[in-house]
Amino acid sequence: MLVWTFYNAYMPLILGDFIESAAIRGGIMGLDNLLAVLLIPVIGAWSDRINTRIGNRLPFLVVGMPVAALFFMLIPYGAMVTLWVLLVVDIIFLFAMTIYRAPVIALMPDHTPPEKRSSANGIINFMGGVGAIIALFGLSALYGIDRTYPFIAAGLLLLLSFLLLYITVDRNPPYAEVAGDELSGLQESGSSFWKSLARLKDPEFRGHLFILTAIFIYFIGYSGVEAQFTIYAVEFLGMDESSAGFTLGFFSLSFVLFAIPAGLIGNRWGKAPVMLIGLVMLPLVFITIPSAPMLSQAIPGLDATLLLQMLLLLGGVFWAFINVQAYPLVADLGGKKKIGYFTGLYYLFSMASSIVAPGFLGLLMDVFTHPALEYCDQIEPLVRSFEPAFAEHRAT
Template identity: 75%
Template structure:
């Protein structure tokens, strides 16, 4: 049995560098890939559908890899082999995206698929490193630190890389790719090969192949005793539809509806991430004191109120001619980022606790299955609402998903609480 030791937040921050690079890349990709696709495709729904199809591969592989990383045992541990295989390849092909876009749509899509495949190889294992190094009662706080690092990455993407994008489209991809390589080196030389809170014993598993382990686990969610866990995962799926849709389509809304330039649209979205960074650690502390589910429910009530206000902002200039619409929009998005911190900082620790420490990788995989499955349909679905009705329906559609997610999370949390008591 491994000897447990105190949490090292220096090490947690080092692990967070992987999340920093991941969020830097994903945030910039989700904000600007729809605009790059716009060079070839006019329809917002079609662009969104392509973004969603890209994530199909991730949905299939990430849960299996998460479970596989619970089982594998190598001289460099169970998570690092996947990180070694994925991060460098993802960095190289991310750098190639703008160059592929300059050739043809098909070259761009081939590079994109390879990039996404490499990202799926390391995503679940790099996130599972945090609970591997942290006891259950400290995971909300540690996840606050992790999300702080991720939020800084998102800020760097939307404030820093957006400005560089205005100079040359290729520059931000090169910078982000190099930072992803740097994060890989930090992780490789920092994380424990045998972390104190991980259990890679195979005694819990009767299957010999990771895929069979995962899909058998999926079937167990149909059992009545897992009804609460299933409802919580459904809630995560629903609210990520709203979040992923806004993340992927906001720059399109800003450029094509508000007539903002591409760099300004990304910069404005950055205020959402700025609030998330500021409130990530406080949200983690609040979750430890007040409970993960109650704080998530609070955020899911606030988000619809905030986002349904966005479409009304252009009309305010009728009554306030000197009002700067962009500044007000940035302020509203900042408020939304606070509410999102209440939700997202708690979500992964809540799911990680559902299966105990022996199945952290499995439930990490489930978390990404349900959250990334949203990414398959969210950009296309909300883009379709924008095409059929008008661009402001991006925010109305997202608000509905948050409200329905509130219902499922509340119901699931009550069931799980009753079971545990």
């Protein structure tokens, strides 16, 4: 999470050295996820079937994690050459991350009984949130000193993570079984992941499809905000690059603080009801954020940046309600033999939205930014015209 968070926050700014349009930068960030969407589900299902001396998940970690760490460290150096070198380095980095992403996530349900998976995912999200905080607070400060420093630090930490996992992971975890060539249910229709995907439309799997579709839709909102927030903060709010990443860190901070409580609440109230609370409240927070500068002017002594940070703190709480429950909910659908397969489905639907979201939101920013500002300028005098009436009402 440390690597992904820093990448999502600062890669658009690095691309900004070569590309001015927010839509094109967002489109490139979205296209980065295309490789993941195509391969992660297949690799997740593959990791259910293979059986090696070091288990069925670790082989993917052995290949993917060291290569990803190396090429992540090379990203700022690629940017020093040309855009094309940067993109080649970026694609290799993303391919390496794709190789191990589903297998490393599937390790949690491999080691955890279903009734404890919300709590376990809360702990995982807590640790991932710690990585995000380090990325947005610590690495953002390093970025302000030298652009290469945070990439080197993050790459070394990724290597350390690989070594710790290799040493500690159970080669024969208690809650997973190696699947055969043909899995029951969804994968009976053929050995191909993509052929078996078509069975989601069957009546018996329609509930599965609704859950996965909901994940796709809400990730459009989250991924778009995450990918474009630093651009919004720098180019609209006038923050410097380091402060923009620092401010986004407040979202991750509250997510970390509430990840474990959200998991415990999910165990008690149920995964779906807790997700619904977050899915109602988080959009309300996002809708309020563009009004932060105007709201801060209406409240004496309230700084716009502070108000924005408070809103992001609140948003992180509701994001924990959503995100902590989502993967365990999907993993439970897979039983013991299809954990990797359903992990792949989770990433297929969540990351497919990441292809659409950054470019779509960037296009909205390109098209509507100035008219929206003019509209706000027209609204403010209208609001101020009511102040005498408000004063008279308070007096009476």
